[in-house]
Amino acid sequence: MRTRVLTFFLVLGAAAAPLAADARADAKKQVEFGIAVAQRGLWREAIYRWERAVHIDPKYAEALNDLAIAYEHEGDLNKARVAYEKALEIEPNNALIKQNYELFKEINDRTTRKDTQDGQDNQTP
Amino acid sequence: MARTTRLLSGIAAILLIAGCTNYYEIPIETPIKPKLDVSAFQRVLVAGFIAGGTDDVDGNLETTRLLRSQLRTKSDLRVIDTDVLPLMEVANETPGTPVEAKAEPTRATPASDGEGREGRDAREKEGKETKAEPKGEAPQAATPDKPAAIKDPKDLEPYEHIFADVEYWKKIGEEYQNPLIVTGTVMFTPHQRSGIVQREEEVYDSFGRRRVVPVRTYMERKGYILQPKFVFIDGRTGTVMHSENFREEVLYNANQSTPALSSYFELMDRLIPSFLSTLSSQKIKGTRVLLQ
Numbered sequence: 001m002r003t004r005v006l007t008f009f010l011v012l013g014a015a016a017a018p019l020a021a022d023a024r025a026d027a028k029k030q031v032e033f034g035i036a037v038a039q040r041g042l043w044r045e046a047i048y049r050w051e052r053a054v055h056i057d058p059k060y061a062e063a064l065n066d067l068a069i070a071y072e073h074e075g076d077l078n079k080a081r082v083a084y085e086k087a088l089e090i091e092p093n094n095a096l097i098k099q100n101y102e103l104f105k106e107i108n109d110r111t112t113r114k115d116t117q118d119g120q121d122n123q124t125p
Numbered sequence: 126m127a128r129t130t131r132l133l134s135g136i137a138a139i140l141l142i143a144g145c146t147n148y149y150e151i152p153i154e155t156p157i158k159p160k161l162d163v164s165a166f167q168r169v170l171v172a173g174f175i176a177g178g179t180d181d182v183d184g185n186l187e188t189t190r191l192l193r194s195q196l197r198t199k200s201d202l203r204v205i206d207t208d209v210l211p212l213m214e215v216a217n218e219t220p221g222t223p224v225e226a227k228a229e230p231t232r233a234t235p236a237s238d239g240e241g242r243e244g245r246d247a248r249e250k251e252g253k254e255t256k257a258e259p260k261g262e263a264p265q266a267a268t269p270d271k272p273a274a275i276k277d278p279k280d281l282e283p284y285e286h287i288f289a290d291v292e293y294w295k296k297i298g299e300e301y302q303n304p305l306i307v308t309g310t311v312m313f314t315p316h317q318r319s320g321i322v323q324r325e326e327e328v329y330d331s332f333g334r335r336r337v338v339p340v341r342t343y344m345e346r347k348g349y350i351l352q353p354k355f356v357f358i359d360g361r362t363g364t365v366m367h368s369e370n371f372r373e374e375v376l377y378n379a380n381q382s383t384p385a386l387s388s389y390f391e392l393m394d395r396l397i398p399s400f401l402s403t404l405s406s407q408k409i410k411g412t413r414v415l416l417q
Contacts, residue, residue: 035149061416073155
């Protein structure tokens with residue numbers, strides 16, 4: 001009985017691995033296309049592609065990073081923050097994602113401070 | 126042998142990571158929405174400021190002129206060109222004024238005479254328009270000198286009730302066809318600070334090789350603090366829509382002679398983007414890295 005269960009899980013694992021690889025390959029195609037159109041200034045199309053990539057492979061940190069940049073460019077700072085944070089959750093040590101997020105935070109902090117500080121000091125040390 | 130193997134495997138790992146990660150730098154422009162909805166206004170009146178601090182810079186006139194010039198070029202609102210309102214006199218005449226402020230009435234001078242030599246020089250240099258063009262009859266088209274009493278931000282407090290004077294601002298609004306009114310307070314004060322400062326120093330070793338090393342030295346430094354408060358008033362109702370406080374400071378070496386007006390413009394330059402982003406949408410340029 002034990003052997004049967006073990007075999008079942010081994011077969012399941014072996015089948016799942018190529019499926020995940022296929023998903024990443026499909027998502028990667030979307031990401032590549034998104035980069036190509038973003039470089040031409042077609043950010044809406046890029047967002048569509050990167051959203052598809054994340055839908056296909058939700059653990060694709062690079063796609064989430066690109067999506068965050070596109071949201072930032074469109075002025076949708078809340079969506080950008082969520083996407084950056086998901087990307088860093090998946091790859092917390094990715095220096096390039098971290099760098100993008102730090103730059104984003106500078107802008108985001110400025111706008112959120114503006115929203116919350118009516119009548120309070122706005123100081124630069 | 127083992128050391129060489131470790132080194133080679135390290136290099137291989139770096140190359141592998143670099144090879145696997147394709148990245149593309151891309152310029153982006155992040156649009157920032159304005160904080161205030163000013164779509165109901167077509168015109169803006171920078172009315173004037175209650176100013177204090179150093180006598181070397183007329184905070185009222187300089188701030189009014191600078192904001193008008195910035196709004197003219199960087200916002201969609203039409204800027205009303207008129208004499209600066211004598212807000213301190215108005216504050217003195219309305220209830221809520223302290224006894225000491227009433228005891229020393231301010232001397233009113235025409236706007237064109239109210240600026241110092243430094244102010245005129247700076248504007249001539251920048252090619253800015255200096256002549257005010259009054260449109261219609263302003264309630265009091267004159268500019269008061271700063272009373273000596275305003276040397277500290279606390280000295281401004283007795284005058285701040287003017288910003289809550291709904292009737293006064295409504296009247297100004299009617300006068301200028303219901304614009305958005307920008308007013309507030311400006312404190313520009315000299316200050317000095319001493320302490321340990323890190324600076325870089327060139328040193329040459331016995332072989333004549335140049336090196337730059339950080340050196341920590343005790344220094345006397347002097348500069349200025351700029352503390353403006355911008356108040357945005359709805360000219361239709363006379364009510365305050367929004368207000369923001371800022372504080373900027375700059376310090377120079379004690380032996381460096383920097384004119385007060387230069388410091389004032391240096392500090393205002395830092396604040397202007399924040400001021401403008403309250404009224405109009407701004408785009409912040411930057412670079413990000415797309416990953417594959």
